[in-house]
Amino acid sequence: MTPETIIQVENLTKRFGQFTAVDAISFEVKKGEIFGFLGANGAGKTTAIKMLIGLSRPTTGSGKVAGFDIGKQAEQIKKNIGYMSQKFSLYNDLTVAQNIRFFGGIYGLSTKKIKEKIRVILTELDLQSVAKKPVAALPLGWKQRLAFAVSMVHEPEIVFMDEPTGGVDPSVRRQFWENIYQAAAKGRTVFVTTHYMDEAEYCDRVSIMVDGKIEALDTPNNLKNQFNATSMDEVFLKLAR
Amino acid sequence: MAVIVAEHISKSYNDVPALTDISFAIENGELFGLIGPDGAGKSTLFRILTTLLLADNGQGYVAGHHIVDEYKEIRKKVGYMPGRFSLYQDLSVEENLSFFATIFGTTIKENYNLVRDIYVQLEPFKDRPAGKLSGGMKQKLALCCALIHKPEVLFLDEPTTGVDAVSRVEFWDMLKKLKEKGIAILVSTPYMDEATRCDRIGLIQKGKILSIDSPQRMITNFNKPLFAIRTRKIYQTLNVLRRADFTHSALPFGECIHLTTTQPLVASKIKEYVVDNGITVEDVLPVKATVEDVFLDLSKTLETQS
Numbered sequence: 001m002t003p004e005t006i007i008q009v010e011n012l013t014k015r016f017g018q019f020t021a022v023d024a025i026s027f028e029v030k031k032g033e034i035f036g037f038l039g040a041n042g043a044g045k046t047t048a049i050k051m052l053i054g055l056s057r058p059t060t061g062s063g064k065v066a067g068f069d070i071g072k073q074a075e076q077i078k079k080n081i082g083y084m085s086q087k088f089s090l091y092n093d094l095t096v097a098q099n100i101r102f103f104g105g106i107y108g109l110s111t112k113k114i115k116e117k118i119r120v121i122l123t124e125l126d127l128q129s130v131a132k133k134p135v136a137a138l139p140l141g142w143k144q145r146l147a148f149a150v151s152m153v154h155e156p157e158i159v160f161m162d163e164p165t166g167g168v169d170p171s172v173r174r175q176f177w178e179n180i181y182q183a184a185a186k187g188r189t190v191f192v193t194t195h196y197m198d199e200a201e202y203c204d205r206v207s208i209m210v211d212g213k214i215e216a217l218d219t220p221n222n223l224k225n226q227f228n229a230t231s232m233d234e235v236f237l238k239l240a241r
Numbered sequence: 242m243a244v245i246v247a248e249h250i251s252k253s254y255n256d257v258p259a260l261t262d263i264s265f266a267i268e269n270g271e272l273f274g275l276i277g278p279d280g281a282g283k284s285t286l287f288r289i290l291t292t293l294l295l296a297d298n299g300q301g302y303v304a305g306h307h308i309v310d311e312y313k314e315i316r317k318k319v320g321y322m323p324g325r326f327s328l329y330q331d332l333s334v335e336e337n338l339s340f341f342a343t344i345f346g347t348t349i350k351e352n353y354n355l356v357r358d359i360y361v362q363l364e365p366f367k368d369r370p371a372g373k374l375s376g377g378m379k380q381k382l383a384l385c386c387a388l389i390h391k392p393e394v395l396f397l398d399e400p401t402t403g404v405d406a407v408s409r410v411e412f413w414d415m416l417k418k419l420k421e422k423g424i425a426i427l428v429s430t431p432y433m434d435e436a437t438r439c440d441r442i443g444l445i446q447k448g449k450i451l452s453i454d455s456p457q458r459m460i461t462n463f464n465k466p467l468f469a470i471r472t473r474k475i476y477q478t479l480n481v482l483r484r485a486d487f488t489h490s491a492l493p494f495g496e497c498i499h500l501t502t503t504q505p506l507v508a509s510k511i512k513e514y515v516v517d518n519g520i521t522v523e524d525v526l527p528v529k530a531t532v533e534d535v536f537l538d539l540s541k542t543l544e545t546q547s
Contacts, residue, residue: 040406041405042375140279140280169280169446170278174537185474185476198432198434201494202493220496221496232495233406237407237410240406240407241407
């Protein structure tokens with residue numbers, strides 16, 4: 001694992017009884033990359049991610065995330081990554097500032113650091129005017145950007161996002177991707193799972209899982225050339241059908 | 242003949258407008274897509290037209306019947322697939338279908354020809370509880386249940402949300418076949434890329450219809466110069482473009498940036514401008530608009546007006 005690599009897994013496998021959910025997958029993700037992790041429902045995406053973020057132990061195979069071993073250092077991984085799910089892990093009845101303070105506390109930041117973080121996030125997202133409002137009162141797009149910022153409150157080198165923008169307004173979705181590009185431009189790695197193929201086009205590189213295996217991995221442009229397709233949707237259909 | 246008619250329908254929830262002055266007419270055998278993001282008002286409109294919710298203002302007719310005065314007639318003649326999976330999770334596939342047939346006073350056998358193409362895919366799992374099906378299979382079963390009484394009109398509220406790309410394509414193929422059988426279909430979706438599968442679409446946002454037309458005409462009528470810009474530095478390029486006086490809008494669009502300009506320009510001029518600002522650009526090409534470009538442009542106009 002070079003200093004430029006943030007995820008490296010080899011032959012990562014997870015079996016449940018006779019069923020192999022993840023079948024010997026190997027890949028690397030570089031620092032600062034926006035990496036799309038794609039697959040149909042039931043292809044094994046969720047199981048694979050659970051292993052990457054320290055929630056599930058691999059049956060066989062090995063790997064490192066943010067410099068820690070996924071078999072032996074699961075707790076270290078959890079402290080050193082960010083995670084944002086599609087359900088926005090924010091507390092609706094807490095205010096914007098309280099949410100930031102809460103998650104800062106969970107990740108063990110000092111009181112001083114938390115104060116600074118509240119100030120920085122509110123300024124960057126232009127949320128000062130609603131700092132004392134409950135999160136429930138915010139429009140969806142703002143919640144989403146806040147959830148993203150909160151997932152990075154402890155300044156992790158990598159953030160995992162589980163289907164971040166499904167069903168969202170096209171213009172809100174674009175603002176959100178700009179936030180992702182901004183984070184990546186600062187050197188942060190973003191690992192995105194989605195089954196919306198148009199979203200895949202925004203990533204630097206994507207992998208496509210079919211029946212527990214990674215069947216393709218490249219830039220969206222190279223994949224389209226390789227499969228003689230005009231969109232990632234077409235690439236996906238050719239692989240998964 | 243129009244089988245679904247909405248005339249100036251409005252609805253508010255506690256002073257928050259959900260629908261404002263919605264009017265359209267859907268013809269017999271037409272596949273009409275209502276396209277808009279979460280919260281645009283799609284489900285509210287579906288519930289009003291299927292007689293499950295009262296509008297504050299306006300009239301509506303479905304299959305020739307008034308949505309309030311003749312709601313009982315409408316309920317017999319429409320098939321409705323709500324956005325949330327609403328079948329009985331603990332009944333098997335076959336029991337669910339049989340239940341819906343019985344409720345409408347018919348049998349699976351009587352209308353089997355209508356659901357056959359879809360149901361054969363479910364038949365290997367007919368004894369499985371509906372709750373244990375995959376997302377794509379659940380949608381297929383829900384469609385069968387909405388069809389089993391041979392409705393004249395089909396209302397499908399976001400049938401492809403949360404369903405993977407393969408199942409989505411299969412689902413649209415099925416809708417095409419149903420339409421050929423003469424059933425009018427009103428379908429909603431948040432996915433702009435599904436728009437081209439419809440005969441006509443209505444773009445909806447914040448409770449207002451932005452435009453109604455065939456997807457092809459909507460694209461042809463897009464009248465701003467549009468360019469796709471490919472670069473590895475998307476974030477930096479967006480910032481540079483937004484400072485340019487020729488820019489109308491610059492937005493990330495998958496692998497590229499889509500730029501609309503306020504005046505006709507040659508692509509090389511745009512490339513020059515970005516390169517002069519110290520950013521490497523792979524290429525700049527004039528491109529045809531997609532439905533998503535149209536939506537973004539119209540919703541931007543709506544925002545500037547309000």
